[in-house]
Amino acid sequence: MATRSNAAPFLFRPLPRGGRLLKHLLLIGFGLIMLYPLFWMVSSSLKPEELIFREPGLWPSEVTLDNYGEGWTALKHTFGYYLWNSAVITGLCVAANLVACSLAAYAFARLDFPLKRLWFAIMLGSIMLPHHVTVVPQYIVFAELDWINTIWPLVVPKFLATDAFFIFLMVQFIRTLPRELDEAAAIDGAGYWRIFLRVIIPLCTPALATTGIFTFIWTWNDFFSQNLYLTNSDNLTVAVALRQFLDSSGESSWGPMFAMSIVSLGPIFGFFLAGQKYLIRGMATTGLK
Amino acid sequence: MYASMSDSVSVTPERAPVAQPPPQPPGRRRRVRQVNVHRRREARTAYVFLAPWFIGLFVITVGPILASLYLSFTDYSLLEPATLVGLDNYDKMFTEDDRFLASLKVTTIYVVVSVPLQLAFALALALALDRGLRGLPFYRSVYYLPSLLGGSVAIAILWRKIFGTEGLVNSLLGLFGIEGTGWVSDPDTALGTLIILHVWTFGAPMVIFLAGLRQIPQSYYEAAAVDGASRIRQFWSITLPLLTPIIFFNLVLEVIKSFQSFTQSFIVSGGSGGPADSTLFYTLYLYLKGFKSYEMGYAAAMAWVLLLLIAGLTGVNFIASKYWVFYGDTK
Amino acid sequence: MNPSSRKKMWTAVVVSAALMTGAGACGGDGGGEAAGGDKVRITFAYWGSDARQKLTDQVIQKFEEKNPTIDVEGDFSNWDSYYEKIATKVAANDAPDVMSIEIRGLSEYAGRGALADLSGKVPAADLDQQVLTSGQIDGKQYAIPTGVNAFSMIANPSVLEKAKQKLPDDSSWTWDQWIGLAKDISGAGGVTGAEYNPNPAWLQIFAAQRGEKMYDGTKMGVSAETLKAWWSIHQRLIETKGSPDAAKSAEIGATGPEQSLLGTNAGAMGMWWSNQLNALSKSSGQELTLLRMPKAEGASTSGMFLQPAMFYTASAKSEHPAEAAKLIDFLVNDPDAAGILLSDRGLPTNAKVLAAVKDKLPPVDQKTLAFVDQVKSELSPIVAPPKGALQMEDILKRNTEELLFGKVTPDQAAQKFLAEANAAIAG
Structure with missing residues (x-):
């Protein structure tokens, strides 16, 4: 193993200097095009509200932070309050999905049990039905449990691995791992739990990071269920709060909406930045040392 | 114990087929049969691992799904109790409802065009952003940003700023003296802009590809480099085959998700699927039926037709996968 | 399996079980029952x-101060x-005990038994009686109007002036004159004369001017001829460049007042609900004027109507109907409530309340109020449209777009619209 470091694989050998520069330029140029909408949003959030649609250009003729101040305080609570609400729900969902989905994924990927194919098919099938038709029965279930206006309808399902997407994701990642790893550990006397915790989980860091990042982002942006289950104005989350700035039947506060959209991008972008470190900590870099 | 484990583990890469394309005939997947006691213990353990999932399935997931199946055979306005009508909803869908067929067509075009494009785009960027350059963490995050914006309420406006009559695209075309149309609101081009929107939010599959690339043992490349294989050859004989489970995952999931696309059309078209039904996605039509026309029974029937359609396609995908997906756990 | 992993296995089972029951125990405050002592809790x-x-x-908050035994959750x-x-x-x-509903959804909810009859429960003597009838279905008062709006023409006089055009005399102008004016404004360059808006309210006004009802019971009352005449206004606007082309118009139509031509000072005239004057004035930054809708040649009525901005209704299944009625009473009849809400839910129709808060209304609302007073005598009565009316806007918009983008002929569009609209309201 010790010899590996000197033999830098050909594919990863640094590009020649000219090539590197070219790649940087390409990535930057392309990135600028991709991010045009974001730039427009940032620029709009800095314009006086009445100029947002009157002056369509990207460069604001007048820069002001009013939208940020106004957006932060426009609702019943300051915007930080909603950020905190979202953070609590999102944090719980991330933890829940990491635990519950990896458990289920290990069973599907590595263990044999009766009717495995059927259960797997049911799991996949559960994400094929548009949620609009299950929302009413689901609401009834949660209303029976007296969970309306609590965070439980949003969080408890995650603890019960209802996000089949992530189970399937992790199954696929676990299945890329050579079986020899499990078998070697088993020969050393490790049971299933030990194999799961000491072999599979560490080698699945990228999949776990992916799960964490996506759960974070999707929960953070999940307007539909948060709007349905959290109706008390003290329970609202960022996704719901942002939509309060807009009223297609009447008057909308576009400036504050853009400003607070930028603010609410902060946590998800930060989480992504932090998480992507683990995303690339795959078997290739850490696993087999 | 760890020392011995990692010793035996670290042998693996050397034993694995190296510069050769790893896919193996599917017939050899079967594992060696183990003794009965062991199997029963394994099954028991499996159910324990699956316990949360089973509880979730039976307490939260299955009930509403079965309820929706029942509702698909009823006339249900949401506001009044449902009444059974047999197969009426299904019958109406295929014989009377032109908009149903139109929405199916729109959705199919959307899936067939945007999924391969998005995956190719995501893979290309994942490869470009994988390693070998300074500042890649930053680039990765930047390239993920569009996906963060994709579901935002602001996207309707942002998209008009690009594809509207006075949007970015038309300003660029104007430089060449071409007069563009209002891409978002012209029925002939509106769907195209939504396809671009879908491709633009390539972040999720890109991230999964990035993670997948890191699962490929580096030693394979080392050995290949020793054998003098070129970068292109390494890509075709190592990267691509070993990435197939992840490509497969992305393909299956993107097909499922794209058939259920809702948010983009809902936000960009203002909830109508317009102009002139040109962006009326299947799920959007279903939603309009359920929550705007108060025909939830019909919506439920539509949902089950979609489920069968997606399940069929996923089944085909799984069967086909035996011929092109290579798993590390096969021997 | 070794002992330690077995222990973990059981731990997992116990934890997940605890999670279920524990979570259930924590979530017990969502119901509609009494919360904290003797307080009755209702949702709005x-x-x-x-x-x-x-x-x-x-x-x-004000309501709770006056009614300390009731706890209202928004x-x-x-x-x-x-x-x-x-x-x-x-x-x-x-269902929430008190629900806001707009007129197009009223038949849906009342007809399907979701709403309680409020006759005699909410005092309504001081409300505008004609407007009040719009909340009745089959003689039962299911809904109390919050305030009113009129669908009208809004113009920007300074833009007109710049194009060397004069504000028309809105008491007698015709659709032809309107199209001509729009053409002339666009012709002067810089701005667009008018933006059209395929809103059912416009069609309803236009049909009334031709002596037709929009809805006739649970059938469409508007004729194919009227539809075609109505669409020809759109077509002529586009042909003469009095309005933007179909694509641009559809683009504007999908957005709100802030992004409209009028709101961005790129256009001179447009049709809007009178309460949108606020948003339009704010985003354009200029003084805008409300005008009567143009008339069809030889029309005997303006066709315009006052429409409740929204209604307050109570759930038929509410456990606290008396408290629900009390809240609605407070919202529409108490000057204290109106003093806070002002014209947020339309101009109050309670004459006493309106008199009490009139001076507190901002200038734009004063202007709307003056306009409504001025046209009041010419207005047509309004009745709640049948079930399925919530879909009307989509159906009309879709068929209008198909026609204007040249996908169908006017005859086909009219037939298709009537078939779809009739199907939608028949149920």
Whole structure:
């Protein structure tokens, strides 16, 4: 193993200097095009509200932070309050999905049990039905449990691995791992739990990071269920709060909406930045040392 | 114990087929049969691992799904109790409802065009952003940003700023003296802009590809480099085959998700699927039926037709996968 | 399996079980029952923007001060997902006690038994009686109007002036004159004369001018001829460049007042609900004027009508109907409530309340009020449209777009519209 470091694989050998520069330029140029909408949003959030649609250009003729101040305080609570609400729900969902989905994924990927194919098919099938038709029965279930206006309808399902997407994701990642790893550990006397915790989980860091990042982002942006289950104005989350700035039947506060959209991008972008470190900590870099 | 484990583990890469394309005939997947006691213990353990999932399935997931199946055979306005009508909803869908067929067509075009494009785009960027350059963490995050914006309420406006009559695209075309149309609101081009929107939010599959690339043992490349294989050859004989489970995952999931696309059309078209039904996605039509026309029974029937359609396609995908997906756990 | 992993296995089982029961135990405050002592808790559902939410919270507080035994919980949603939320709650037998509903959804909810009859429960003597009837279905008062709006023409005089055109005499102008004026304004360069808006309210006004009803019971009352005449106004506007082309118009039509031509000072005239004058004035930064709608040649009526901005209704299944009625009474009849809400839910129709808060209204509202007073005698009565009317806007918009983008002929469009519209309201 010790010899590996000197033999830098050909594919990863640094590009020649000219090539590197070219790649940087390409990535930057392309990135600028991709991010045009974001730039427009940032620029709009800095314009006086009445100029947002009157002056369509990207460069604001007048820069002001009013939208940020106004957006932060426009609702019943300051915007930080909603950020905190979202953070609590999102944090719980991330933890829940990491635990519950990896458990289920290990069973599907590595263990044999009766009717495995059927259960797997049911799991996949559960994400094929548009949620609009299950929302009413689901609401009834949660209303029976007296969970309306609590965070439980949003969080408890995650603890019960209802996000089949992530189970399937992790199954696929676990299945890329050579079986020899499990078998070697088993020969050393490790049971299933030990194999799961000491072999599979560490080698699945990228999949776990992916799960964490996506759960974070999707929960953070999940307007539909948060709007349905959290109706008390003290329970609202960022996704719901942002939509309060807009009223297609009447008057909308576009400036504050853009400003607070930028603010609410902060946590998800930060989480992504932090998480992507683990995303690339795959078997290739850490696993087999 | 760890020392011995990692010793035996670290042998693996050397034993694995190296510069050769790893896919193996599917017939050899079967594992060696183990003794009965062991199997029963394994099954028991499996159910324990699956316990949360089973509880979730039976307490939260299955009930509403079965309820929706029942509702698909009823006339249900949401506001009044449902009444059974047999197969009426299904019958109406295929014989009377032109908009149903139109929405199916729109959705199919959307899936067939945007999924391969998005995956190719995501893979290309994942490869470009994988390693070998300074500042890649930053680039990765930047390239993920569009996906963060994709579901935002602001996207309707942002998209008009690009594809509207006075949007970015038309300003660029104007430089060449071409007069563009209002891409978002012209029925002939509106769907195209939504396809671009879908491709633009390539972040999720890109991230999964990035993670997948890191699962490929580096030693394979080392050995290949020793054998003098070129970068292109390494890509075709190592990267691509070993990435197939992840490509497969992305393909299956993107097909499922794209058939259920809702948010983009809902936000960009203002909830109508317009102009002139040109962006009326299947799920959007279903939603309009359920929550705007108060025909939830019909919506439920539509949902089950979609489920069968997606399940069929996923089944085909799984069967086909035996011929092109290579798993590390096969021997 | 070794002992330690078996222990972990059971730990996992216990933890997940505890999670289920524990979570169930923690979540017990969502119901509609008494909360904290003898207080009765009711929920009040409404849609809107941040501004409305603030006002509503204040008004709820005021109500609770006056009625210390009632605890009102606001249930807010934005407009786009309001009905799906309400429908879900009604379906799950968890309907809010007091619900805001607009006129197009009224028949749906009342007709399907979701609403309680408020006759005699909410005092309505001081409300505008003609407007009040719009909340009746089959003689039962299911809904109390919050305030009124009129669908009217809004113009920007300074833009007109710049194009060397004069404000028309709106008491007698015709659609032809309107199209001509739009053409001349566009012709002067710089701005567009008019933006059209395939709104059912416009069609309803136009049909009334031709002596037709929009709805005739549970059938469409508007004729194919009228539809074609109505569409020809759109077509002529586009041909003469009095309005933008179909694509641009569809683009503007999908957005709100802030992004409209009028709101961005890129256009001179447009049709809007009178309460949108506020948003339009704010975003254009200029003084805008309300005008009567143009008339069809030889029309004997303006066709214009006052429409409740929204209604307050009570759930038929409410456990606290008396408290629900009390809240509605407070909202429409108490000057204290109106003093907070002002014209947020339309101009109050309670004459006494209106007199009490009139001076507090901002200038734009004063202008709307003056306009409404001025046209009041010419207005047509309004009745709640039949079930399925919530879909009318989509159906009309879709068929209009198909026609204007040249996908169908006017005859086909008229037939298709009538077939779809009749199907929608027949149920």
